[in-house]
Amino acid sequence: MINALSTDAPIGNGWRVDEAVRAAAIAEHEIETLRDDAALRTITDFAAALCEAPISLVSIVEASRQTFLSRTGLEPSETPRETSFCAYAMLGDDIMVVPDARLDPRFATNPLVTGEMGIRFYAGVPLVSQDGIPLGSLCIIDRTPRAGLTPFQRQGLRVLAADVLNRLSDSRTSAISRATIADSEGRFRVLADSMPQMVWSTLPDGFHDYYNARWYEFTGTAPGSTDGDGWNDIFHPEDQERAWGVWRHSLATGTPYQIEYRLRHRDGTYRWTLGRALPMTDTSGAVTRWIGTCTDIHEQKLASEEREVIAQELSHRIKNIFAVISGLITFAARAHPEFKGIAEDLRHRVTALGRAHDFVRPHSAQSRPQAEQTSLHGLLDALFLPYQSTNASRLHVGGTDVAIDDRSATPLALLFHELATNATKYGALSNDTGAVTVTSIVDGDEIMLIWEEQGGPAVEQPESTGFGAQLIDLSASRQLGGKVAHDWAADGLRVVVEVSKAALSRG
Structure with a gap:
């Protein structure tokens, strides 16, 4: 991997790299004079603002180092030449753009890319003297990749680079220095007025x-x-x-x-x-x-608000569909009393799905749930509300809250509704003294959800697997990509569900 230019490499204007380096080093005493020059600082400040970049530099490349005459957003005043991006940029005929340094073979292993500085995007305008000598670059740097620069940003950087060269060439006398500053400010205003x-x-x-x-x-x-x-x-x-x-x-x-x-x-x-x-x-x-x-952004804002209203209306209609389906199930059960138990279980499951949808759907400021809509604990609290006693809370949710999204809300609702329903029929919620604790534990990228029943009647492992158990396994393993384990302890059922963070939230 090449991180430094060969000193024997020819460059487009007829200079060799070693000759260009020596020529650039001629003005070393001027480099010290121009360090942290106010006019150059104005230029790098505006270059950073123009390109919305955190870092902007005026870099002069010497034999063994690159010196930053002006720097915005960066602490070091120089770096070794072998890590210099500007050493490449100054040899070009136009702006050198590196969209993602990690994908560029010239810079992928560069310490400025792999190390603390973390350069990902770079754009540099060559600084070439009137004699055709490559001096360095005016550049902007970002720590995130970019597609490139807009035509307006390219034009602005060229104008600012010309100001840098004016400042370098006119630095010998204070009178010329003041004229350059005035000219730089004038160019700044012209550039800003054209934005x-x-x-x-x-x-x-x-x-x-x-x-x-x-x-x-x-x-x-x-x-x-x-x-x-x-x-x-x-x-x-x-x-x-x-x-x-x-x-x-x-x-x-x-x-x-x-x-x-x-x-x-x-x-x-x-x-x-x-x-x-x-x-x-x-x-x-x-x-x-x-x-x-x-x-x-007035038009974009209005369009966004219109989309939100439409999303809320569609979601509200979906919520009504859950209610209609639940009503149809109840109506059908009246005509077929022999299916009343099955119909009631199905209706409860549809109702649980409706509560999960209502929790994660788009809301207005008035209808939004109190709990964060990406909160696992908030979803479980809403889901368990019908099972809570009027006198005291019997289902407790604890541990570390976990982020969820609309994709995982449905299987989670089915899974925990089934556990709560079974606990009401056969387990800790079937009497007046039992209780259930749900605990979420985060271990790196893995989540463990633990359902524990206490104070209910003694339980035994069923001889066969019913539909409810199959539904729990379907939700945990197939839809969430996790695994579920049942512990049929005599003092209460314990169920452990293990899933990944990515399965619960795309974020």
Whole structure:
């Protein structure tokens, strides 16, 4: 596996790698001068925000190391040359994009990929001097794979890379340095104004001091009128306190800011907007600036709400179907009294399935169960409610709660309904003193569900396997991919069901 370039390898512009390295090293004294340069930091801050990436670097590749003149979101100021992605990027003619470094043979075993830094996505613009000398790269890095960059992000990175080269070439005098900074800020504003999103930035304490043209175009406010905390006045009154709370939390903790709220449009209507911001930090981790965006998501929000209403209506109709089937079974049993017992068992099973469906189905804010809908304990509590005594709880659910989903709710409902029904007929719930305990135990990726009966009549293992026992085995082994064991102890039945976490929740 190759993690470093051969010094004999020819490159496209006629330079050999060893020649390029020596040429890049000529300006080593300038590298020290430009470390942590404020103008370069502005560029890496904006590159990270533009590409929504946690890390952005201006990297100069030398003979044995790569030095970061500016870095956003990264603590080290340099790394060995043999691990450098930028050593490859600087030799190209355009942006080098690595969608997933673990799948790229050049970088799959690179310590920056396999180690603590965990690089997965990389995009670097070559930094080539006016003389054609490869110097390094302006790059953005993410710890999760990506498909690539948008055309707008590519264009923005090229503009920012040109600013970096201007800064490098104009670093010898303070006058030129000030001109470069002004030019960089001007390019920043032009780039921000051309973005489809509303762009804003704040001081470390959250004071808003910049908005792009799109913000003023959308809100219809006068330039400067929303500086400071004036932005909150154009939020919907019902969203203002919530937005302040989320923003204060981000300022206090340094965590990325994200919230959906209604923003007043210039026509006076309120439109749903997604607000995001990333903190820019210095080498000590202190926040130096926040850069954020606002994206109009009004149509997507309305469509999502419509889909939720439709899902709730369909689910409600399915719930009614359970009730209709249960009624049909009862009606049929009246015409055939000899099947009353079978019909009653079937009706109870259908009712149990209905309760399981009602627990996991989409709900409105008013109908949503108190328990988390992905909670095994919540499902069991709802399922056992008809078996509980009016005086005291006789079925106790304990242990570590486990996540479930709509796929596992049905077999779980059938399994535990069958156990509860049998306990009511023959076991611990058939008298006034018995009780049942259900305990869930998590062991790594495996789940153990233990059903224990106490205080009931003495039990004996049946001579033959009935339909109920077959249903329990079908639910546990075939539908959940687990196994079930019965212990017919004299003092009470004990059933152990072993399944995997993946069988209970796709998450």
